[in-house]
Amino acid sequence: MRGQDEEAFRTWVSARRSSLRATAYLVCGDWYLADDLVQEALARLFSVWGKVAAAGDPEAYARRTVVNLCLDHRRRPSRREVPHETLPDRAAADHDGDGEDPVLVRALAEVPRGQRAVLVLRYWEDLSIEQTAAALSTSTGNVKSQASRGLVTLRAALARLGAIDMPVLTEEP
Amino acid sequence: MSEQQLQDLFRGTQLRPPADRIDVDAAVRRGRRRRRTRRAAALSGVLGAMVVAGSVGYAVLPGVGGSDVGTRTAQPARSSSATTAESTQAPSPETLRRSPVVVAKPGQKVFVTPDSYLTINGQQYCLRAYEVDGTAMAVTCKSLSDGNQPKGTVSTQGASAVHHPEIFTGVYTGTDAGLITVTAAGSTKVATIVEPAGAASGVAFFTTGPTATTPPHPTSGVRVTVYDRSGHVLVKLPG
Numbered sequence: 001m002r003g004q005d006e007e008a009f010r011t012w013v014s015a016r017r018s019s020l021r022a023t024a025y026l027v028c029g030d031w032y033l034a035d036d037l038v039q040e041a042l043a044r045l046f047s048v049w050g051k052v053a054a055a056g057d058p059e060a061y062a063r064r065t066v067v068n069l070c071l072d073h074r075r076r077p078s079r080r081e082v083p084h085e086t087l088p089d090r091a092a093a094d095h096d097g098d099g100e101d102p103v104l105v106r107a108l109a110e111v112p113r114g115q116r117a118v119l120v121l122r123y124w125e126d127l128s129i130e131q132t133a134a135a136l137s138t139s140t141g142n143v144k145s146q147a148s149r150g151l152v153t154l155r156a157a158l159a160r161l162g163a164i165d166m167p168v169l170t171e172e173p
Numbered sequence: 174m175s176e177q178q179l180q181d182l183f184r185g186t187q188l189r190p191p192a193d194r195i196d197v198d199a200a201v202r203r204g205r206r207r208r209r210t211r212r213a214a215a216l217s218g219v220l221g222a223m224v225v226a227g228s229v230g231y232a233v234l235p236g237v238g239g240s241d242v243g244t245r246t247a248q249p250a251r252s253s254s255a256t257t258a259e260s261t262q263a264p265s266p267e268t269l270r271r272s273p274v275v276v277a278k279p280g281q282k283v284f285v286t287p288d289s290y291l292t293i294n295g296q297q298y299c300l301r302a303y304e305v306d307g308t309a310m311a312v313t314c315k316s317l318s319d320g321n322q323p324k325g326t327v328s329t330q331g332a333s334a335v336h337h338p339e340i341f342t343g344v345y346t347g348t349d350a351g352l353i354t355v356t357a358a359g360s361t362k363v364a365t366i367v368e369p370a371g372a373a374s375g376v377a378f379f380t381t382g383p384t385a386t387t388p389p390h391p392t393s394g395v396r397v398t399v400y401d402r403s404g405h406v407l408v409k410l411p412g
Contacts, residue, residue, distance in 0.1 A: 006201060013197055021195070022188055035194040042197065046204025047211065104186040123183040151179070163182075 009049050012058060013042060020066055026120045028070040029109050037073065041065040063125065064135045067117050107157035115150030118143055218284035222275055222365075272352045272378070274366045283367050285340055285379050293317075293369045298377040300330070300342050315344050317375035322346050324374075327353075327397050327410045339381050343397060343410075346375040351402035355380045357395040364397075 017038065024034035024041075045052060045062050052061045108116050121132045122143075129147075133140045158164045275283050279294040289302035299314040315330050322328055322344065329343040341355055343364075353364040364378040397410040 009201070010197060013200075017193065017195055017197075018190075021190060021193065025188065025190070031191050032194065039195045039200050040203075042195070042200035043203035043207060046201050047207035049204070102186045102188065104182055105188070123180055126180075158182075 005049055005053070006046075008053065009046055012053075016059060016062065017042075020062055023063060023120060023125060024066045024070055026105065026108060026124055027067055027113070027117050028073065029105070033073070034070075037069040038066055041069055060131075060135065063121075064137075067121065067135060068137075071113055071117060103158065103161050103163045107154055107161055107163065110157040111150050111153045115146045115153065118146040119150045119154060122147055212287070215284055215287035218282055218290065219287065222283055272350070272363055272366045274368055276368050276370050278370045285342075286381060289340055291342065291367050291377060291379060293367050293377050295369050295371060295373060298342075298344065298367065298369075300340070300379075302340060313342070315377075317344060317346065317369075317373070317377075322375075325408060327399055327408050329395065329397060329410065340379065341381070341395065342377060342379040344375055344377055345399050345408070347399075347407070348373055348376065349401050350376060350378075350399050350407065351404070352400040353378045354398045354400075355395060356398070357382075 020038045020041070021031075021034055024038050025031050028034055028037065041062055044065050045058060048061075049058070052058045108119065111119060117136060118132060121127045121135055122129070127135065129140050129143050132147075133143045136143070155164070277283050277291070277293050280292060282290040282292060284290045285300070286302075289300065292299050292301070296318050297314050297316045299312055301312050313330050315328070316322075323346065325347045327343060327345045329341065341357070341364075343353075345353065348368075350366060353366060355362050355364050360382075362380045362382055364380045367377045367379065369376075399407045399409075401407050
């Protein structure tokens with residue numbers, strides 16, 4: 001039974017790891033950190049795999065865990081983003097070095113993390129407002145307000161990066 | 174930019190991820206450790222509660238403990254006004270002599286089941302139970318001291334009837350309870366009393382087993398009787 005569970009878990013991971021990595025990266029903004037957090041989320045998922053698989057939606061559990069780990073990680077004082085007037089020297093870029101991040105990623109980086117998580121879940125994962133609220137353990141009203149504020153920030157960032165002219169973004173009620 | 178354009182922007186964005194560094198084997202090993210740790214913690218909590226409850230019970234056995242300090246044992250007296258129906262359902266004095274008592278410090282977890290536990294302090298008690306998918310904890314709290322529940326009365330709070338129909342908890346706003354029984358589904362159980370360390374204005378109690386007769390109302394069809402330490406009925410619910 002245990003072997004079957006582990007096999008099912010590994011099969012599920014092989015199918016969903018790329019999606020989880022992308023979600024983690026968009027929320028936390030760092031591929032290496034995203035990999036670490038996804039691995040931790042997978043460990044937590046495996047520890048309750050029997051229950052979660054029986055409930056029928058391991059992806060929701062994994063997604064929720066990944067996003068919460070990203071948000072929690074940034075809450076810890078020693079791990080907070082430190083603003084620099086000039087960028088420090090870096091040995092290598094976070095990505096594979098074949099160019100800079102897509103404009104959407106750079107714009108998302110300017111959105112506060114809570115709002116960023118809402119935008120990623122709503123527009124990258126295509127979750128409904130209710131599903132987003134469940135993933136973040138918050139209310140639908142909070143999701144709407146966070147999305148609305150996040151869109152304003154994202155719009156300004158996209159405009160500053162030259163991706164759009166004068167966008168008008170509103171969250172549907 | 175419209176909503177649709179925004180969604181198109183998200184969908185059209187191509188990420189360039191570096192090589193995948195996720196070690197699934199390590200995740201599985203760590204997951205196993207987490208599971209073992211969680212189970213061990215739950216088991217130790219249950220065993221700890223049993224040890225505490227057992228030691229309290231041992232201390233108050235007549236002729237064994239030799240002291241009435243901390244007595245929580247009561248011989249439920251047969252009330253002359255008890256109805257025949259109640260008499261047939263009521264437990265016998267031999268089988269119902271005492272409620273185990275756990276005196277819990279603030280923050281101490283008193284495990285009800287391996288994935289649910291009570292905490293209690295002078296102000297309130299809370300029951301925390303993992304939802305069936307293990308993703309979150311359902312929390313039920315009840316104040317002991319806000320005055321909403323008069324002194325000397327009993328109230329009941331079931332856990333989530335969907336996920337934990339087997340858990341039944343309640344509050345008695347007094348400190349003189351020696352025995353609390355819960356009758357449901359044709360059987361009577363002795364509840365475990367959970368008392369906050371130090372001065373207390375009330376106690377919590379719990380039982381496990383088939384009590385939910387009509388989910389999602391786990392407390393319906395359940396009768397609670399609180400006896401004092403001399404075996405006299407203090408209060409019944411429903412009255």
